[in-house]
Amino acid sequence: MANLAEGADMLAAVLFVLGIMLLRKPATARAGNGLAALGMAIALAFGVLAIPLHHTLMIAIVFAAAAAAGAVVARIVKMTAMPQLVALFNGMGGGAAALVALVVMLHATGTGGRLPALIAIPGFFTLLIGSVSFAGSLVAFAKLQEWLSGRPLLFRGQHLLNLVVLLAALAAGLAALAGLAPAPPLAALVAGLAVLLGFLFVLPVGGADMPVIISFLNSLTGLAAAATGFVLSSDLLIVAGALVGASGTILTLIMSRAMHRSLFSALFAGFGQVQAGAGRLDGAMHATSADEVATLLAYSRRVVIVPGYGMAVARAQLEVKDLADRLIERGVDVRFGIHPVAGRMPGHMNVLLAEANVPYDRLYEMERINPEFARTDVVLVIGANDVTNPAARTNPGSPIYGMPVLEVDQAAAIVVLKRSMATGFAGVDNPLFLMDKTLMLFGDARESVAALVQELREAV
Amino acid sequence: MASHLLPELFVFILAVFLGLALITKIPSVLHTPLMSATNAIHGVIVVGALVAAAAAHGTAQVYLGGAAVFLGTLNVVGGYVVTDRMLEMFRKGSSPKGAPPRG
Incomplete structure (x- = not known):
């Protein structure tokens, strides 16, 4: 059975790669997306066969409900709302990765033992970037949905604050690794700090830079999925996550180049910082019929x-x-x-x-x-x-x-x-x-x- | 456990190089669909979520695992359907490359 599941994983990984290749041309793009979906179906079907059957009913119900909700929402939403929907689904993936890491780490420390480094290192890494991607994507969604202002929100010392939050999260992770304190509360602390960091990171970004940010968060979620692969020893997750992380990074660069924004200024500068010097415009518009x-x-x-x-x-x-x-x-x-x-x-x-x-x-x-x-x-x-x-x-x-x-x-x-x-x-x-x-x-x-x-x- | 690490890193690094090489010149019309499609691909995390949920011990882990399955499934199913809807628009018959300008 294990061999069968590994074979299925290999096939799925190949289909993901072929799918991305076909997605590079308009004529074949839809087929490419279909191939990737086929790979996903194969990975899921054989993945389910390989896992122990516990909590089966709960999992089946949750899976069916989420699949129905995802399909319906994606089907009925207006074309204009596509960008924020992509952001939302990306955030769900980031959140899922963080939760998987959390469960595995709780499970590993369940008997009171210390967390092995091979689980703790990728585990805390996943928790950190998965949670950042989750929170950041929700902010991007809220901005595009116009629940939050599309204008950049800037305040003094925000980069310093972000750095402090990031360092605090890293310190908490290291403390768990060194066994200075029990892992579960530290994991909760890291998740909380990472969610805060995700909010702080995306809030200052202006509406015009949102596509770049979403693409960046997309590659972050890919990395989180790959790191989860290390936690679970799953080659499929490692390959798929690495593919998305790497291709997403290149795509982010291409996009920011198309907008003539350096990636750095899109991600960190905040849009509209020089607005103060621009001055108001005077003059009259000519209305017509x-x-x-x-x-x-x-x-x-x-x-x-x-x-x-x-x-x-x-x-x-x-x-x-x-x-x-x-x-x-x-x-x-x-x-x-x-x-x-x-x-x-x-x-x-x-x-x-x-x-x-x-x-x-x-x-x-x-x-x-x-x-x-x-x-x-x-x-x-x-x-x-x-x-x-x-x-x-x-x-x-x-x-x-x-x-x-x-x-x-x-x-x-x-x-x-x-x-x-x-x-x-x-x-x-x-x-x-x-x-x-x-x-x-x-x-x-x-x-x-x-x-x-x-x-x-x-x-x- | 330790014996897994090197082969896993090996696979990871090769996959990173493959991902970097795959994306070269993409027409800007495909930027959004490509982002959306890869968004669905990292929904593969749902496989990990299923493993974690099935192995969960105790109420907290079961709830967290169930939530992971929920979020991961939304990611993969929603991501695929949204991408498909975007790409539906590229119908047959319309040439993907712009024809030379008239006159």
Whole structure:
């Protein structure tokens, strides 16, 4: 039986690797995810066969309830809420790893004996990073869900405080290892300190850096799973955890590079520290109406549509596709300019537009669309803000200075569809809205775009 | 127990190198799905949770083990379904690479 389980683990590990390989290309990505899931099913099925049958009913009920809850929540949640859901599920994994380490360590000391180092070292390590990932992911979830402000929360001495908490947790772990005090209370102390550290670590991070943070926490959970593998002597956990930890680290670096943020500043600096020097913007916005915009669009040769989180929130992608089709019918050259982190996650806009059947070849990545803006008649900004902010190029005092943005201000005219006058998720003012060639169309993005379609239809 | 450590470290280090090598140039559309898919993969912790829960002694350990199974299962099932929903959008027929610009 043990050989069978090990064979199953090997097969599962191979399927995980193949799955990640296929996930690197859009055409095969879904199959890749399916392969990884198949590997997981195999590992679970044979894993269950290999373990002693205690508390079977309880485990079966808990497993079934969690599986149903996870599947239903993941199925019904809106596309716009995907990022926070990923954060939430990641936190669950981190919490699970910490709890497994805790149970094994309690079990090992149950007879009053001292904890063997080979369990204590990876055990306390798992407890620490699993709990940090758990608490950090919950904060990331709350921020993206807007239960907490997306603005960075900064206070004096926070890095010092984090360091003190981390050192205290490490000291407690070492004390348990040295047998200075019984392991169970020390383990509880480490878990508590690590949860505090997770909160303190993610709270200061601004909304715009959330994807990087979630990716970072994802690789932390991977590491925690690998460390649990050492606790339980499970090669499967070691391999899968190491794969996720390592690939997640690279992905985190790629993401922060796409946002032109050094990983260090994303994780530790807090967003918006230089806001104080940026100064408030003065000037007036030019409000406009749907019929004016429709006329402007109808008589343009080149139009670039820049979607952002506002389009996702209003679920306006079908109407946007409709609008693009109408304009194309009239002979207008319509393109979509996609910022790599438009929305709340890399690829967010691509997913939504694909859902609305906008063909891939109309979607232009930032590097390809930026040179086009100078020869564009109208840019239609639909609920995007920070990714179009010219201050990122021109104002060294701006907190987003240096972030690559869509250079929409180069176009002849800009129309911004916006719900209200509020600032974007990063909490930064956008001088684009005050430019003389910028027109503001206030209102729900879906209703505004539907009104544009209606006006175009009547104008024929 | 000690005899396990070296082979385990060996496997761990190789898997780390494999994970680093696997991720090279990924189109930005796939960053989120890839993160989400690997998120589901570390849900493999549920296997460890099952082992820990089955071996639990006493009320506290049973509750903690049960909680671990609950969280781990949410991670693996939810993570997989969410990723699948994201990737559902990449339908057949639409070419994955952008065609050259018109005109």
